[in-house]
Amino acid sequence: MAKASTKTNAQNLQGNNACALAAVAAGCRFYAGYPITPSSEVAERMSLELPKVDGTFIQMEDEIASMGAILGASMGGVKSMTATSGPGFSLKQENLGYGVIAEVPCVIINVMRGGPSTGMPTRPAQGDVMQARWGTHGDHQIIVISPASVSEVYEQTVRAFNLAEQFRTPVVLLIDEVIGHLVETVHVPDPASLDVVDRKWADVAADKYRPYEAGKDMVPAMARPGDGYRVHTTGLTHDESGFPTQDPETVDRVSKRLLNKFDPHRKVIDHFEELNVKDAEVLIVSYGISARAARGAVKQARDAGIKAGLFRPVTIWPFPEKALVKAAKKAKRILVAEMNAGQLSLEVERVLGRDRVSGVNRIDGEAISPADIIDAIGKGA
Amino acid sequence: MDKKITHKEPVNVLVVGVGGQGVIMVSKVLATICQEHGYQVKQSEVHGMAKRGGGVFSHVRFGEQVYSPTIPKGSVDVLLALEWAEALRWVNHIRPGEGTFISDTQHIVPPFACRNRKRGAEAGYARETSDQIISRVNKGFALDATTMARELGNERAANTVLLGLLSTTLEFSEDVWCDAISRFVPPKTVDVNLQAFEQGRAWAAMDHGTPEPVVHNDGPTPVVVGREEHEMSDFVQLDINPAWCKSCDICVKMCPERCLKLDDQLKAVLTDPDRCTGCRICEWLCPDLAITVHRTPEAARAAAQG
Amino acid sequence: MAKKKQSAETSGPKEFDVMSYLRRDLFPHFLCPGCGHGIALRALMWAAHELGLDKDKIAIVSGIGCSGRLGAYVDANTFHTTHGRPLAYATGLKLARPDLHVIVITGDGDCLAIGGNHLIHACRRNLDITCMMLNNEVYGMTGGQVSPTTSQDRYTTTTPTGNTEATFDSCKLAEAAGASFVGREVTVQTPTLKNLLKDAIDHKGFSFVEVISDCTEIYGRKNDLGNSPEMILSQKSQMRPDSYGGVIVDEPFRPNALPTGVLTRSDRAEYGETYRSTMASSKKGA
Secondary structure, three states, X not given: OOOOOOOEEEEEEEHHHHHHHHHHHOOOOEEEEOOOOOOHHHHHHHHHHHHHOOOEEEEOOOHHHHHHHHHHHHHOOOOEEEEEOHHHHHHHHHHHHHHHHOOOOEEEEEEEEEOOOXXXXXXXXXXXXXXXXXXXXXXXXXXXXXXXXXXXXXXXXXXXXXHHHHHOOEEEEEEEHHHHHOEEEEEEEOHHHOOOOOOOEOOOOOOOOOOOOOOOOOOOOEOOOOOOOOOEEEOOOEOOOOOEOOOHHHHXXXXXXXXXXXXXXXXXXXXXXXXXXXXXXXEEEEOHHHHHHXXXXXXXXXXXXOOEEEEEEOEEEOOOHHHHHHHOOOOOEEEEEEOOOOOHHHHHHHHHOOOOEEEEEOOOOOOOOHHHHHHHHHHHO | OOOOOOOOOOEEEEEEEEEOOOHHHHXXXXXXXXXXXXXEEEEEEEOOOOOEOOXXXXXXXXXXXOOOOOOOOOOEOEEEEOOHHHHHHHHHHEOOOOOEEEEEOOOOOOHHHOOOOOOOOOOOOOOOOHHHHHXXXXXXXXXXXXXXXXXXXXXXXXXXXXXXXXXXXXXXXXXXXXXXXXXXOOHHHHHHHHHHHXXXXXXXXXXXXXXXXXXXOOOXXXXXXXXXXXXXXXXXXXXXXXXXXXXXXXXXXXXXXXXXXXXXXXXXXXXXXXXXXXXXXXXHHOOOOOEEEEEOHHHHHHHHHO | OHHHOOOHHHHOOOOOOHHHHEOHHHOOOOOOXXXXXXXXXXXXXXHHHHOOOOHHHEEEEEOOOOHHHHHHHEOOEEEEOOOOOHHHHHHXXXXXXXXXXXXXXXXXXXXXXXXXXXXXXXXXXXXXXXXEEEEOOEEOOOOOEEOOOOOOOOOEOOEOOOXXXXXXXXXXXXXXXXXXXXXXXXOOOHHHHHHHHHHHHHOOOOEEEEEEOOOHHHHHHHOOOOOHHHHHHHHHHOEEHHHOOOOOOOOOOOOOOEEOEEEEEOOOOOHHHHHHHHHHHHHHHO
């Protein structure tokens, strides 16, 4: 409570509820979803909160429709969000791809559970790291964020909306069942004190406007229906006019703009936490709930005289590779702790090479404990 | 008889045209013959989205061992084109100094060639003449296969005329070709197709000297129907945009006055303006939105006077 | 009924010129010769014109397939979405932007097969969206495969021995699911189709219109249904037009004939308004 200022309001909040409150604070005025464990509380809270701010909540007929509806609402100019879990996230993938190629800002909350398929609906997992990155077909970029506490769920939900708006992209928030259902004290900031970003709206004359022509920031301004622009939006590969094209030169140009869209903005997008990395000989890379165990393990290891450190990517896609290379400079061993059979560790291996990297994995529906990590540190020593 | 293409290295035949012409049929005939001769064949094609009028191509490669399913640029031994603009699109893929070029000179103007919204605007279409093209290739045949087939009684057999030409450049016997064609064309059209095939072979054997200029190379003649061209009735003006008309015949058949027809370019035209009552049925039913009926101010005045 | 009328009264009805509703530089359109979709598109624009809709406020949401491409030709806010999902996108759009006239253009495969679930729930929900389903009995874009509305015994590329499956009656489906406005018309009756679409757009609530379109090049050819003029005329003869606005009576001479015209119309509460008013009163109460 020491840090609580007059502008914050300490509340005991569940992760999923914090997510809903943060969404509304970030300007979300449309929610469409479908019930799925362990994310349903997000929908329930949104159905209460949105009417208070003249927003709209709708429970759609299925997961696919929910994704379609939030894209429709966002194309209508309203910030929108949906929440789901692994199986529902799979169903949303085609329309997620539409959001990517048509550049429609939106936020997708995925409260991860055990998988594949129905898996373990009530047990935590971090198995959707690769689905979030590569779930929709075709080459594409996407922003994926993984918070590690309820406070961070709040902060990162707001940030997810801001990134979605600023870069006209779907943003995925990968929460896990533990964080989603965890209750912690959150200093809820005064909504007025929040930095809330709105997308860049078209403001040129309608005959000058090219819907997918971007300036240096590589993000095109969006037209709101009713403002006189009358543009065409399609999931087909389109040129700057918004109409489909198959001309190889054009396709190459527009696809590369889309693929490189985040490059000039990595300072804003990348987000990570470092703990004792400067002299770390054993570097633990972890995110979400597992990173909390890693924090404990680092402390215990330091107490035992082992130079351990933690690198915790908060934005996991695009992967903060430069920061990791820097953090891993002195490290002889890299341990990637995650609740899957080794997904982000593939990316860590790509960045740091395979020699130093090994995984601390659990796929039994139980969270990784500090002891698991300490064991792994001990085994290699 | 022409020299046969050697078959040690894969032989590459590229068949191109537009949707509905029979590109796939032609390549199937060829691929089947090759396969039945013990060659390894790869046939890969683009169609599906290529609806009527859209570009279609099919790569046929055969030889002792064929790895890649597609023909690298500059390695086409025979380019067989069923449509002139498609021929030009692919002519650069022919093996320089060696490949053979075979094309129908008939023009099918694709929808995307008509980007000018002005009524009666000329469609963008290749301007190259057949002798210009043939001078660029080792060996070239440009013939009006469509007319040849039409004279035989079935315009759709134009592709078989071209198969006749193709057969003279490859090693397989005439009987083999006839047998394969008989299997792949609709049963009712076997005879006309075999005749078309013979015509193609005969055409190849003839000495053509310098290639004839292309018969249909004027591009689509703009057909503007309006006051300038026709003496219209005082009451109505019928605008038909030939660049949009796709020759479906609906307006011709549905006109209660029977005053529309398809001209020799298969575009709708008004034949008898005096009979046109401006009933708008052609306008309503034109799926291409190519017909606009203007009821002129005179018409309004006449209506007001009762 | 005057809900959406805006300029028609004030500026006086101008003669309908479809050109002013088209993105003309995209023409000629990509449809095959004789495809009825073009006729339906004109009827839709005509209806919008007669209702005096502001083009800036028209949002056309379409799915995938031949029907899905139509939206691009209209000079309005057009959204070409994913296969089967236009109603889902439209639901989000309409709820977020109640001021827009949201019109969905979809096809028989898009709407009844892959998107069937969205159709029945859109009917049930009764949000103010107009859904124009172009039924040409076939998947044209992919080359002519069987669809949920392919007539029995008809040949398609995936029913080489004739279709053995039963056919959906989409209007009955929409009605049973609760659509508050259901209608059907053939393309050849263009002015009537225009009137039906006008009524549908003007209707407050979810309106479903099945347009019997023709696929001459693929389906017609494969089934020997004649060329385009013959196909659109024979469609008319297979319909039972006496039902427009009236009672549907069985016609013993044409037992398989489908009724056309307005088949259902009710003044059930529109969902968007219900939601907003309920939420507003709960806010006041709290």
